[in-house]
Amino acid sequence: MNDTPLGILFGLLAFLIICSGFFSSSETGMMSINRYRLSHKAKNKDKSALRVSRLLERPDRLIGVILIGNNFVNILASSIATIIAIRLYGDAGIAIATALLTLVILIFAEVTPKTLAAMHPERVAYPASLLLTPLLKIMYPLVFMVNVITNGLLRLMGINQNDSSNDQLTPEELRTVVLESGSMIPRRHKTMLLSILDLESMTVNDIMIPRHEIQGIDLDDSMDSIMQQLQSCRHTRLILYKGDINNVLGILHMRHASRFMARTEPAKEDLLAEAREPYFIPETTPLQTQLLHFQKLQRRIAIVVDEYGDVMGIVTLEDILEEIVGDFTSPMSGHNDEIQPEPPSAEAETDEPQNFIVDGTASIRDINKSLDWALPVDGPKTLNGLIMEQLESIPEAHVCLRIDDYYLETTEIQGNLVQKVRCWMTTSSEKE
Structure with a gap:
């Protein structure tokens, strides 16, 4: 090595520094790549994504081959730099080589390539996998030996390398992913996704129509009053009760009410026969659970009761869907909005x-x-x-x-x- 021309030594040193930068950027790019985007591309049979996914299936082996290669080229580069410095400056060259090589490796083989890989992990990881895959096969015996030792040490510390729980997102973490998606997800879709996540934390008590706003038919009223209510009703379904709203007897669909009104001599018993049995739910039912119950039982309206069985209100399938997609029904004519802007006074400041x-x-x-x-x-x-x-x-x-x-x-x-x-x-x- 002492007889090798300096030009060749400098060229070899530059090559080793480039290799060190490759291994450093590969490590950061592989570990920083978006796993969910990678999984999506792999499912679409993208060759680069499939190659990277296979490498990431065993991160211990991937990190092993990268670090073995990186340490090898760094140590070799240090040896060559020392030889060059001694031949140029004598014994003082050892200190000079150490200082200069540390600075060069820090800038060109560590900070710069790792920063680039962190900013564009896919642009680094996909091409790097072309070299890392055959390197892993060539160096597999050495990598296997290193992994056996390191995995044994991890097991002694109570760490299971096959634990994949860290790859699973909690609802709050998923919410953060949606919020930080930027323009990748349209704003309306983002709102809907967040609303779906909110269903688990909300109960029917949060969205129900309160008791005093329930429109129903009291079977104790006269038949003329009942017929007038049916003719002027603008709802799809009505609650049938007797005397008090706590005494609910059924839920009447207006499609069935039309058959009742077509009778020559309608009676209250006939009206009750057209109704469906009431469906009661507790006020603490989560919206997500209730949505599944509506789907399973083929119901669209439920009566909300408290712990004593008293009616608190009603909730409909449309109410839950509006929590997800927003209001999709227009106010009925004659219905006053609950929130009205107050006209500004003449002397009010802008x-x-x-x-x-x-x-x-x-x-x-x-x-x-x-x-x-x-x-x-x-x-x-x-x-x-x-x-x-x-x-x-x-x-x-x-x-x-x-x-x-x-x-x-x-x-x-x-x-x-x-x-x-x-x-x-x-x-x-x-x-x-």
Whole structure:
């Protein structure tokens, strides 16, 4: 080696540094590649993806061949650099070679290739697999021996290399993946995916139509009143009860009601015979579970009851689907929206926040969704309940209170219920 021309030694040293950069970038690229995109491409029979997938099936062998190659070329490069330095500078060249080679390897064989591989893992991993695959076959005996020793040490530390639990995503991690997908997933699809993930954490109590808004037919009413209700009904299904809403007897589909109204002498017993038996569910049922129950039982409406069996409200299949895809039904004619913007006064300044007049019975989740607000939803479900919880009493006169970044001012109170509330968001100066 001492008789080898310096030009050849410098060329060999440069080649070894390039090899070191290859092994360094391969390691980072292989470990940084998106496993889910790789799996998708492999299922589509992409040759490069299949080759990389096979290498990643045994990461211990892949890392073994990369590190064996990287350490070999680095040690050889160090030896050649020492010979060159001694021939040029004598014994002082050892220190010079150590310093210069450390700097060169750090820049050209470590930081630069690894940064490039971290930024573009696929562009590095796919071509690198062309060389790593035959290298693994050639060096397999050495790699196998190293793996036996390292895997034995890992087992002594209680680590199972075949444990794949780290490759599985939790719902919260999947939510982060969706949120950080950028423009790869359209915004509407992203919203739907997040809504599906939310179904598990929401119950039917969060979206049900409350008891006082249920439209049904009391069989204690006169036949003329019942016929008038059936003729003017704009719902697909109606609740049939007797005397009290807690005494539900059936659920009537309007398609069957038309047969009843066509009778010459309709009777209440005939109306009840056209109805289907009621379907009761507890208020704590998760939406995801209820959606599966609707599908399994071929039902579209359920009556929500509390732990005492009292009716709390109703929930329909459409209500759950709207939580996923958004509202797809238009308001019925004659139906007043629960959230109305308040017209600004003549003396109001342009930078003042928009005020809204909201029904006290409006769902907090609907308010947040419509106005893009963040009122607390972990307690009461309605705006009236939220105000009473904050005041710890039923307001006897109009009050104004602040909850987080929002002002709520009662404008209409009837009995024990807040009917109307003026709501607005705090300004930037107030937040400061």
